[in-house]
Amino acid sequence: MNGLIGKKIGMTSIFTEDGKNIPCTVIEAGPNFVSQVKTEVSDGYDALQLSYGERKQKRMTSALGGHLKRASISSTKKVAEFRNCNLEKGLGDKIEVSDVFAEGDVVSAIGTSKGKGFQGVVKRHSFGGVGQATHGQHNRLRAPGAIGACATPSKVFKGMKMGGRTGGERVKTTNLKVVKILAEKNLILIKGSVPGHKGSIVIIEK
Numbered sequence: 001m002n003g004l005i006g007k008k009i010g011m012t013s014i015f016t017e018d019g020k021n022i023p024c025t026v027i028e029a030g031p032n033f034v035s036q037v038k039t040e041v042s043d044g045y046d047a048l049q050l051s052y053g054e055r056k057q058k059r060m061t062s063a064l065g066g067h068l069k070r071a072s073i074s075s076t077k078k079v080a081e082f083r084n085c086n087l088e089k090g091l092g093d094k095i096e097v098s099d100v101f102a103e104g105d106v107v108s109a110i111g112t113s114k115g116k117g118f119q120g121v122v123k124r125h126s127f128g129g130v131g132q133a134t135h136g137q138h139n140r141l142r143a144p145g146a147i148g149a150c151a152t153p154s155k156v157f158k159g160m161k162m163g164g165r166t167g168g169e170r171v172k173t174t175n176l177k178v179v180k181i182l183a184e185k186n187l188i189l190i191k192g193s194v195p196g197h198k199g200s201i202v203i204i205e206k
Contacts, residue, residue, distance in 0.1 A: 034095065
């Protein structure tokens with residue numbers, strides 16, 4: 001396996017043996033269950049589909065319920081597919097965090113970033129704002145200022161950095177180090193921050 005589905009618990013910090021304080025994100029990565037095994041013969045490629053979490057039956061579609069029934073899984077919150085992994089696991093088999101990750105591994109975390117609603121250019125694009133009043137504004141210290149040319153070409157180009165809806169997007173953070181693993185609780189501590197709010201679903205990949 002090269003990854004697992006988990007839930008972001010929150011953040012904490014731990015001390016190393018030499019006294020350094022390291023900020024960490026705590027993720028409950030498992031247990032995951034194999035909900036489908038894909039092979040080169042049947043699907044054209046090798047992969048494992050994993051399921052994580054539980055939810056009420058009425059909140060699942062009939063198609064997903066029937067799909068999980070083949071693996072004897074009652075319900076799930078999230079299913080995800082992982083390629084480039086061994087196929088020694090069968091339908092319904094349990095995969096725990098200690099089966100996949102070890103302390104010192106470098107991983108990537110995929111999640112949905114926190115939604116921040118409509119934001120201006122200072123927060124959204126890190127414009128200078130107060131003290132660096134550039135971009136043509138006169139006395140509005142957080143305004144975007146000039147956004148286009150004059151008579152030619154007489155339009156605003158696509159991709160212009162302006163205010164707008166921020167956050168709530170799929171984000172992948174790479175080169176994160178696994179600091180500690182608590183196998184008995186299926187917890188994994190990753191150095192630094194991981195996208196998403198507390199309780200959100202996160203995919204951890206090697």
